[in-house]
Amino acid sequence: MSALAEFDAGLDALRAGRTEAAIPLLASALVQEPVHALAALNLGMALMDLGRLEDAAPHLRQAAAALPHVPEVHFRLGRLAHLRGDGEVARKGYDAALAREPGHVASLAGLAVLERRAGAKARAEALMAEALLHAPEDSGLELEYAQILRETGAEDRAAAVAEAVMAREPGLGQAGLVWVDALVASQGAAEARLRIEAALALDPLSAARVAGLASLIETMEGGVAALPHWRLAEALAPEDGQILSGLGHCLWRQRLHPEALDLFQRAVRLLPNERKLRVALGDQLFRVHRFAEAATTLQGAMRDWGSDYRAQATLGLVQVSQGLHDEAIAAATAAGGENEMLLRLCGIGPYHPELADAAILREVADHLHDALSGDLPPAVLPPREPRPRLRVGFLSPHFGTHPVGWFTLAGIEHLPRDGFEVILLSLGERAGPHAQRFRDRADRWVVLDPSLGDLPLVERLRAEELDVLVELGGHGLGGRVRALRHRCAPVQIKWVGSQSASTGVPNIDWMLTDRWETPEGFEPYYLERLLRLPDGYVCYDPPAAAPEIAPAPWQRRGYVTFGCYNNLAKVTSRVLACWARILEAVPSSRLVLRTHALGDAPTREAFVARAEALGLPRERMDLHGAIPHAELLAAYGDIDISLDPFPYNGGLTVCESLWMGVPVLTLVGGSFAARHALSHLSNVGLPDWVTFDEQEYVAQAVARAAAPEKLATLRASLRGRVAASPLCDAPRFGRGLADALRRAAQAAFA
Structure with missing residues (x-):
């Protein structure tokens, strides 16, 4: 097939919406005629539309050199830079497109977004209004305009714009999300919810409104309450990328990773230029142990959009899980900031053959402690005397069939009931026989939504009026130890759950340990005081259904x-x-x-x-x-x-x-x-x-x-x-644990 024929076939495929099929045709045409500028332009645009930004860049630059008079070339180069976070280059591209076509809608919109992010809200509003003059019923532009209006204080106008889009496209999830944001900004969350529910009573099959309600409920009550609404929105609009993304993130926060993976895969196909979605997809591949795919996805995202801390941090966890310790540390270093410190302290550092040194880990803990102390307001807990029956809370995402469960259950079960009121604070609901045993021992079983932010979580923990709070998650997946820097109880203790080094968290008073884990003289390696148990620091609860020992x-x-x-x-x-x-x-x-x-x-x-x-x-x-x-x-x-x-x-x-x-x-x-x-x-x-x-x-x-x-x-x-x-020996361990908890409480209340 000639270059011209392949070029024409490629254009036909693009017109039919078959972008993937167009790429080999346009690439072949370009190979046959390397100076075919229109083939380069269309190939670059097709690759860009599929999220393959790095592959698109050379073709777009070639087209720009040969077709400097074509506005679309300059817009595409500007958009490419915009997606990669280079606002200065993006602005130049948009300005160049507008110089050649003053009403170039996409360039006007791109400039408006840049101005909005730069804080020039009035300029952003004017640019988006001008874009809408040329494309008055472009839903994407209208929703961007609504967001600008909301940020300039015109929340009611923003809500009206979003509502008009929903009336025209009831399945457009983004419209519902923008609408809810505007309503909350205008009326507050409670009033906004009443208005959304009233609108849904009249139009119950509007996927956009259902998605908006799901988003609001997740903010107000957490993911467990929101999940049914996200599922309904997805059933009503199974091809809407924003709804798939919302449901995927909700599932992710509930640790329903296989189902979340499917949602993110579908969402990425619909929204290939969403960086956060591609990174989230990489994270879900990691969570279901598809490590090589996860690494490829994350590296591809950074190749297309440039490095960012979240992608690098996740890549580091993937690589250490593959046994690639030096590569993982390089990713942690690239992540920088708190993420680097957390990875060096918990997720990667303790596994590394050189960096697992106790003195090095203490140094990292000191840096993290400083970072977490910077904006820390003084904790004010109501003064009180210690209760004769200590109220002890255990906070964990792992009260079930999990190593934390096997190591803590028997000991907690054997805390004397007359001396301890046990509050089990579960980050998410748990099922199974181990979870039931935890519930049976608890004086109170409290389920906390794992998606709660730090401060709402702190409020819930403080409301329990605990004497002692024992954290069982650490910096690992699902752990919330960093929230304890805000001081939720008079005594705060770290035990099990990613317990690999000092936590580095302010206001963690003690680390529960033993004489082998931390013998005398190891105190300098820990920010926490060392609360040693008389035997081991855990009590193993062997599985009742374990098979008999096989012959050697x-x-x-x-x-x-x-x-x-x-x-x-x-x-x-x-x-x-x-x-x-x-x-x-x-x-x-x-x-x-x-x-x-x-x-x-x-x-x-x-x-x-x-x-x-x-x-x-x-x-x-x-x-x-x-x-x-x-x-x-x-x-x-x-x-x-x-x-x-x-x-x-x-x-x-x-x-x-x-x-x-x-x-x-x-x-x-x-x-x-x-x-x-x-x-x-x-x-x-x-x-x-x-x-x-x-x-x-x-x-x-x-x-x-x-x-x-x-x-x-x-x-x-x-x-x-x-x-x-x-x-x-669970009874023996329970007695030792009880004595240690009493010693820690006495030191605090003395």
Whole structure:
């Protein structure tokens, strides 16, 4: 096909709305005739309309050089810069288009948006009004105009404009959102809601009005109350990108990630030039463990729109989950500000082979503390005497089947009822047998919407009039520890839940710990005071349905099998190098790994390449993705020795391995996260499985593998040993926890 024929076919595809199909035709025409300026222009516009901004840029520049008289070329270059946040270049492009076509509507609108964001509201209003003279019923322009009116104080006019758009296009979600914003600004949230509900009574099938109500309810009451309204709006307008985005974000905040992912995928197809949607899509891919796709999506978003802190922060979490520690730190550094500090302190730093040093983590905590203290008003709690029966609140998103649940449930259940009033503050509703046990112990079970802002959350927590507040989420996903900087209770304690280092949060008084996690002399590494329990800092609640311990696999295979069921974030290059030395020294031995990331094919192949480069042969590794928990427990029957990763040790995986009869070899570091296994192994009487440098770690693994009969003997006795140890002694742990909480309260009320 000739260049002209392909160009014409490409234009036909564009006219028919088949943008994807037009791109190869226009690209082929341009290859055949590199100077075909119209092919370059249309190809650039098509790529831009699909959100492929970086790919579009060279074609648009080529067209601008050849067609300087065409206004659309200059507008497109201006719009490209606008989307990428370069207002100065954007303005030049819009001005150039208007110089060639004074009534160029899109350029007038683009300038109006720039002026609005610069605070020149009167100029913005005049430009948008002029654009509307040329396109009087363009809904997008009218809604931009309504937003400008609202910001200039003309809320009633703004609402009227949005309402006129809804009357014409009842399925346009953006109209409903703008309408609600204007009503709230004019009348307040309560009055606005009454007006919206009255309008819906007359027009119940208006997707725009339903979306507006959903948005308002989410602001007033949270996502749980809003979700049915978002779902109705989506049912009424399943092809509206803004409604899909609203529902997706609501699902995201309720941690309904698979469903949210579908919504964001659909929304991105409809609104390909929305940066926030593309980043949100990357985040959801991460949450469902599609790590390689998540990284590609986030990197593509930054390639097209430029770097931003949220995309970089999410990319850092994706990369550390793939075991790419240096890349993750680079992303954290690019994120900058508080995000960088949080990632270095919690999400990435404690996993990094060099940056997990306790002194480095304390330095980061100090910086975060300073940042969070800057605008902190003094906390004023009503003075009161401590109650004889302490009112203790536990705040968590994880009161259920979760590591936090398994480590805290038995201890909370055994707090003496006559001495403690237990308030469980659940960030979101929870179901299942573990959640029911938490409810049964609670004197009050309070469900808090996880989408609440910090200050509304603080108000709710203060209303409970707690003596002690124990936070169980940290800086991890769903955790709200930063809200506690506003002082919600006289005593505030950090325990479990992303407990990897000092929190860096002002007004956190204590960290609940033990003598192995933080022995005497470790105080300088923590901003919080160290509240040591007499045994371990957690109490493991073994699963009642755990299968019986399987015979030692070496007995049927004739060789020793090592294993690790921790996430790849914990498997550093130094860990891989040690494992390679162990396999080399133990002929015929194998290594079994199981984790979510290994179920993601591109991540798995990249991991294999890294492992082989460090001396771990592919043929001696068995790599598996995630499986249901009961099957995971049974899979410990496949290994003889668990190799704990470092510097971030296993926590729950150590306890589960021991319960299933598999001893754990660990290497201890200085940070909190680097001492979890030390605490658990010490509590069950296995301190001889603890090492303190890499040479000893390798030597011990080799020596243990050389005595498989001893492994079999230990395997047969290990569950009984663990069950009888302080690690699982809930009444004993409950007494220790009660004493520690009383000590902290007495120090505050003295």
